[in-house]
Amino acid sequence: MQNEKVITVNKLTKKFGDFTAVDHISFDVFKGEIFGFLGANGAGKTTAMRMLCGLLFPSSGEATVAGYDVYKENEKIKKSIGYMSQKFSLYEDLTVKENMQFYGGIYHMTEKYIKEKTATILKQLHLEKEGNLLVKSLPLGWKQKLAFAVSIFHEPGIVFLDEPTGGVDPVTRREFWNMIYEASDRGTTIFVTTHYMDEAEYCNRVTIMVDGRIDALDTPSNLKKNYNASSMDEVFLILARKAVRAAD
Amino acid sequence: MKQFIAFIRKEFYHIWRDKRTMFILLGMPIVQIIIFGFALTNEVKNSKIAILDSSKDEATMSLSSELEASRYFELEKNLVTYDQVLEEFHKGKIKMAVIFPPSFSEDLQHFNKAQIQLIADAADPNTANQLVNYATAIIKDYQNRITNNRKLPYTIDTEFRMLYNPQLKGAFNFVPGVMAMVLLLVCTMMTAITIVKEKELGTMEIILVSPMRPQLVVFAKAIPYLLLSTINIASILLLSVFVLEVPINGSLFLLVFESILFILVSLSLGLLISARAESQQTAMFISLIALFLPTVMLSGFMFPIENMPLPLRIISNIIPAKWYYHIVKSVMIKGVGLSSIWKETIILGGMMTFFLTVAIKRFKIRLA
Structure with a gap:
């Protein structure tokens, strides 16, 4: 898994006026990896991720996603990635099945594929009975798991998860991570931002962003060793205390 | 195409599930026609x-x-x-x-x-x-x-005829006005709100990350409201003809064609607003203040434009409803053909092209 690079980022920068949200970051992500993107609020995680998804235009630097250039080939990138945003991303006034039908539809999936895939997902999540319920009637934990399932509905090579477990209880978070592992085992590359440090431990490698820069990038165990810390929490605190930018 | 259909189907689910809004959209023109027709009349009676x-x-x-x-x-x-x-x-x-x-x-x-x-x-x-x-x-x-039996040295008799509306019915004036108002409300406000809503919910991000082309999103958003508006035109015309006895003297085909043109202008305006507004409230506010009020005041439906001071008369020219109101009155009441309203038609067509081009350009592929 350590050989094929699916995301390459070189000195990627995003400025909003005078404010440099993302400051010359560089890293590579390998196929099938769970790549954790950590940082305090306002450190620039979401901005960096949005540039890779084609939602934001970089100010400078280079980046490729699935082999495609973020400046020129973002239409091709869009076909190869899945995305789950910070905000809840399913339609509350549509049923579970209608949501899947919609997302399958806008990803050019065939009617047959959508049907089969919907059945498989509902079975996996033990939601067979809830398929025709409106999403708004489901508890938050289920919604988040569903949203993740929908983001990989079209079986993308890479999926970007922007703080996917915000506001979810520990048990559901654990289940959520099991789903991530399963997807990773199937060869999907996971790019995930979070500020739960226990989740950082689940990642293959993590970067820690401070003030728009990447201050550390390694496996969780190496990071702990290098910073002489007993947990990722401590590593994070050591790095985040250096931040001058106020969290928003 | 499949993308497009999936999107439109989703839009219909949204409209259908929000029953209250749907009834307001479909019921409003009926209520307005009835209120204007029977309660709010400036005819003097009894x-x-x-x-x-x-x-x-x-x-x-x-x-x-x-x-x-x-x-x-x-x-x-x-x-x-x-x-x-x-x-x-x-x-x-x-x-x-x-x-x-x-x-x-x-x-x-x-x-x-x-x-x-x-x-x-x-x-x-x-x-x-x-x-x-x-x-x-x-x-x-x-x-x-x-x-009568006496001879007066001189007499001048005035003989008058009220052309197009011999009974001086108020309905002849407000039916075109209500059509303009309803279409503007449904098309502009609802289209603006529906797009801004997706921005607010965050679902717009997901759509923009998908391979769906942004222009297609814009059209898919507009089409359900185009259909709703067509239903509204039908119900307004049916009520006018059969309940208020306002005739359609001109060609029905021309009337429908011009109405669809006006719907497209309104939809483009809605898209334009949605590109600017960040919240549903803002979208609604802009639609009401910047569009609805000027339409009521300056389209000539409530107050005659000829009596207004010059600056207002000039401003009234940029109100799409002014032209549409004139067209509907001409076709429906006077029964004239395209040859008499080609100028107004071209103006509406020009407005549509302009607003739509700007709206699509503004609807950015990337969020910033």
């Missing part, structure tokens, strides 16, 4: 009057009964003293008082000249004017009849 007849002769009696018999007036009270007149006005019971002096009949016979006093409640100037006019017409009519 206005209450009082008569102070101090003469009580043959002439005053027959004049009184003619006033009473007309559909404009209804006798509220026969007064005895002059003081009562003011009293009745204070009570607000009457809109007009007719006063015959004690010497009415005598004056008429001996001096060939008699006077009747009409006092109208001009707190509402338009109604007062109309009432006085109607009463004067009835009195003139009577006078003509009694002078």
